[in-house]
Amino acid sequence: MLRIIGLLLLIPLLDIVLLVAIAGWIGPLYTVVLVVLTALIGMLLVRAEGRHTLRKIQGKLAQGEPPTDELIDGGLLLISGAMLLTPGVVTDLVGLVLVVPFTRYPVRLATKKWVVTPYVDAKTSGFASGNVYVGGFPGGDGQGQPGPGQPGQGGPGPDSQDTYDVDSESYDVDDDSNERV
Numbered sequence: 001m002l003r004i005i006g007l008l009l010l011i012p013l014l015d016i017v018l019l020v021a022i023a024g025w026i027g028p029l030y031t032v033v034l035v036v037l038t039a040l041i042g043m044l045l046v047r048a049e050g051r052h053t054l055r056k057i058q059g060k061l062a063q064g065e066p067p068t069d070e071l072i073d074g075g076l077l078l079i080s081g082a083m084l085l086t087p088g089v090v091t092d093l094v095g096l097v098l099v100v101p102f103t104r105y106p107v108r109l110a111t112k113k114w115v116v117t118p119y120v121d122a123k124t125s126g127f128a129s130g131n132v133y134v135g136g137f138p139g140g141d142g143q144g145q146p147g148p149g150q151p152g153q154g155g156p157g158p159d160s161q162d163t164y165d166v167d168s169e170s171y172d173v174d175d176d177s178n179e180r181v
Helices: 002-026 028-063 068-085 089-099 101-124
Strands: none
Touching: 002 028, 002 089, 028 068, 028 089, 068 089, 068 101, 089 101
16 A cells, blocks of 8 residues: 555656756746647547547447446546646656557556456455365365364364264164154
């Protein structure tokens, strides 16, 4: 969590440093013009890509398929729009990476792999992705045998009391009805 907060604080700091460096190189007026132009061009790109993504979502829904990739693209386009509206060079670069389709594709794959799938696995205990525990006792040896400290290991556990062996004479069993007498 601290890394994420640190990264969120580092981006504006890096933006300020780069804007000052660019202003020293091309002048403050041209720097402001550059920031405004990148925001305008970026927003036009976001608008066009958003419309295209919305058409793809509607097409998938009309075919009866879930629009998973398209919804992730829509979320990335929202982030891209916010980044492009924020003045700065770094945020504009991140926004442009997210708005262009061929650079958004690897970001979408990474988002599915490291964000969406772990979230869905955590919420469904692995049922949605098929990562369900299916064999033996948890912590066992994989052969159906319980691991140390697991129930059924054959000896008294840490919380058990004394163990008593019971022979057949301790039980009175009526052989005809198999009921305890």
